[in-house]
Amino acid sequence: MPEIIYREALRQALDEEIARDPNVVLLGEEVAEYNGAYKVTQGLWKKWGDKRVVDTPISEAAFIGMGVGASMLGLRPVIELMFWSFCSVAYDQIINNAGCVRYMSGGLINCPIVIRGPANGGTNVGATHSHTPENWLANVPGLKVVCPATAYDAKGLMKTAIRDNDPVMFMENTLLYGEKWEVPEEEYLIPMGVADVKKEGKHISLIAHGRAVLTALKAAELLAAEHDIDAEVLDLRSIRPLDEEAIYRSVRKTHRAVLIEENKPFCGVDAQVASMIQEHCFDDLDAPVLRISTLDAPAIYSPKLEARQLPRPTDIVAKVLSIC
Amino acid sequence: MPPIMDTIVKPRDFASASVNQALRPEDKIRFLREMLRIRRFEQAANKHYTAGKMGGFLHLYIGQESVAVGTCSLMGPNDHVITAYRDHGHALAVGMSMNECMAELFGKATGCSKGKGGSMHFFAPDKNYWGGHGIVGGQTPLGLGLAYGLKYKGLTGAVMCFMGDGAVNQGCFYESLNLASLWDLPVIYIIENNQYSMGTSLERSSAFRTCLAERAEGFAIDWSQVNGEDLYEIRAQTQVAIDRAHRQSRPTVLEIDTYRHYGHSVADANAKVYRSPDEIERYKENHDPLRLWKAQLVTENILTEEKYEQLETEVAREVEDSVRFAEDSPFPAESAITEDVYFEVDRQTTAGRTGRHFFND
Numbered sequence: 057m058p059e060i061i062y063r064e065a066l067r068q069a070l071d072e073e074i075a076r077d078p079n080v081v082l083l084g085e086e087v088a089e090y091n092g093a094y095k096v097t098q099g100l101w102k103k104w105g106d107k108r109v110v111d112t113p114i115s116e117a118a119f120i121g122m123g124v125g126a127s128m129l130g131l132r133p134v135i136e137l138m139f140w141s142f143c144s145v146a147y148d149q150i151i152n153n154a155g156c157v158r159y160m161s162g163g164l165i166n167c168p169i170v171i172r173g174p175a176n177g178g179t180n181v182g183a184t185h186s187h188t189p190e191n192w193l194a195n196v197p198g199l200k201v202v203c204p205a206t207a208y209d210a211k212g213l214m215k216t217a218i219r220d221n222d223p224v225m226f227m228e229n230t231l232l233y234g235e236k237w238e239v240p241e242e243e244y245l246i247p248m249g250v251a252d253v254k255k256e257g258k259h260i261s262l263i264a265h266g267r268a269v270l271t272a273l274k275a276a277e278l279l280a281a282e283h284d285i286d287a288e289v290l291d292l293r294s295i296r297p298l299d300e301e302a303i304y305r306s307v308r309k310t311h312r313a314v315l316i317e318e319n320k321p322f323c324g325v326d327a328q329v330a331s332m333i334q335e336h337c338f339d340d341l342d343a344p345v346l347r348i349s350t351l352d353a354p355a356i357y358s359p360k361l362e363a364r365q366l367p368r369p370t371d372i373v374a375k376v377l378s379i380c
Numbered sequence: 381m382p383p384i385m386d387t388i389v390k391p392r393d394f395a396s397a398s399v400n401q402a403l404r405p406e407d408k409i410r411f412l413r414e415m416l417r418i419r420r421f422e423q424a425a426n427k428h429y430t431a432g433k434m435g436g437f438l439h440l441y442i443g444q445e446s447v448a449v450g451t452c453s454l455m456g457p458n459d460h461v462i463t464a465y466r467d468h469g470h471a472l473a474v475g476m477s478m479n480e481c482m483a484e485l486f487g488k489a490t491g492c493s494k495g496k497g498g499s500m501h502f503f504a505p506d507k508n509y510w511g512g513h514g515i516v517g518g519q520t521p522l523g524l525g526l527a528y529g530l531k532y533k534g535l536t537g538a539v540m541c542f543m544g545d546g547a548v549n550q551g552c553f554y555e556s557l558n559l560a561s562l563w564d565l566p567v568i569y570i571i572e573n574n575q576y577s578m579g580t581s582l583e584r585s586s587a588f589r590t591c592l593a594e595r596a597e598g599f600a601i602d603w604s605q606v607n608g609e610d611l612y613e614i615r616a617q618t619q620v621a622i623d624r625a626h627r628q629s630r631p632t633v634l635e636i637d638t639y640r641h642y643g644h645s646v647a648d649a650n651a652k653v654y655r656s657p658d659e660i661e662r663y664k665e666n667h668d669p670l671r672l673w674k675a676q677l678v679t680e681n682i683l684t685e686e687k688y689e690q691l692e693t694e695v696a697r698e699v700e701d702s703v704r705f706a707e708d709s710p711f712p713a714e715s716a717i718t719e720d721v722y723f724e725v726d727r728q729t730t731a732g733r734t735g736r737h738f739f740n741d
Binding site: 107 | 499515724
């Protein structure tokens, strides 16, 4: 199976879906002639032209709202946010329009858009460019949220997201764009709402999403090598819908769980997951459910310290050892 | 301040515009009936709101009926409408039934949005009517998107995106104007200037030289100021904008000056504080589009008092029926609370059945 990098997997998904459906249109800042600020849309404008790949001015509220309006007429806009952090200037369009229009119209309207882009800290760009808004957006009934951790998941989930008939918030990671994974050449789709066991294990469940999955995998290696602990790593992949059964299955097997995310702790995704585990797996647990999140402050610039602010493999190992 | 309509120069005879010349007497009577339907519908809504039959807010359109009726009378098959929260007038003008609208106000399952939207959120996509939006100015990018969709699909159409004078100071409106002009999108932003953004008067909220529509100048968008008390003028000037959209795929900003007889909403305790009772009376007396249109039709020998009374009787019956329909309709079932959130869940597709979408218990 060929190995490709995360951004190439996304590019292939976009390319294939543009070819498949004439209503798919890519919009965003620098996505066309510049080939994408992070080169995710490399070559697509040259291949598909002005109609299908469209450069926008720096005007997130207008082009996201425009995408929502166009989707009501049947288009399938895939809108790039150069950083998911910039969703704050388009929040009304995302929350009130994309998120609520179906409900407020009593189901007369649906909004098949994808909003995509990187949502991560760790690149020393300061607090305003480092937000991880998956928990903000998953809090809105009507929106769907996915956070793929690998190239394989990114491609399969992107194709699903574009074909989905509800608004999907697709959160990528600039630190993963250049990372390689095996991706099959033949077409495949990954459904939303299905988690993935990235590593089987029997002593503890490390449950994560996005880049934190990779941190958890590194921690699992350390745990195996240095502490003889066989950790299972469960990748949620999709935040809303959420694969709760996969979570319960893993916890019922290992009886212990540490939840890891690059979100902030207060009302983070893992607060929801922890609540569900205690409710549904109370009798299966041999230890309290523990969480590791990004340290609870705006993203610090200082490169040395930002690496400390995000969850590290050693943080996970320490948490695991406290309950194993 | 003198009424704004008194300050607008009236150089032209809009009745002679071709779009008005083409009108038959029955069309003109129909416009009167449409305006009357909006007014009597809302008066009944006001009564039942005050009696505690409805929740939330009720923003009445009374005094502005000529705007919705005049503009929507020009809609062709690919012309679309989207508006803000003062949306009852546009809903009735595009052909929604009083029953579904009144039932929505009563929060009933038979309402146009199944009782999930309320007064500010009427929708009828089958009539090219895309709401009914509660956040001031929030609908302006959506209107842009409808226009983008039309152009993308190669359809000749226009989108009339209505907004209040208070919405002109929201940022997304200017972002939308920029894109509309930059990309040649067939959208018409119609500022219904009733001179008050809630309790703040035009001069206390907006900076301008001659009028609000003039702000379009900076975006290289054609604009015009329209006297909203005159149905002929509304139709004539809106038709120019529609033609521009259809033939050149170019946007327009129209400012239609008008006046609301009631407060910002029925719950507006200061409705007669921030504007004087004299001012309100002056508008009702001299600038009420319904009275003026009625007088116009009498002058044109199209309407008799007898015919008008007949219209009143018919409309009153329709209103009564809609209230009865709303009263008799059931409230939505409790299960409806989590319906119409996700398309895929509603349709029980594979996607809709995969993973957990709702998080209670």
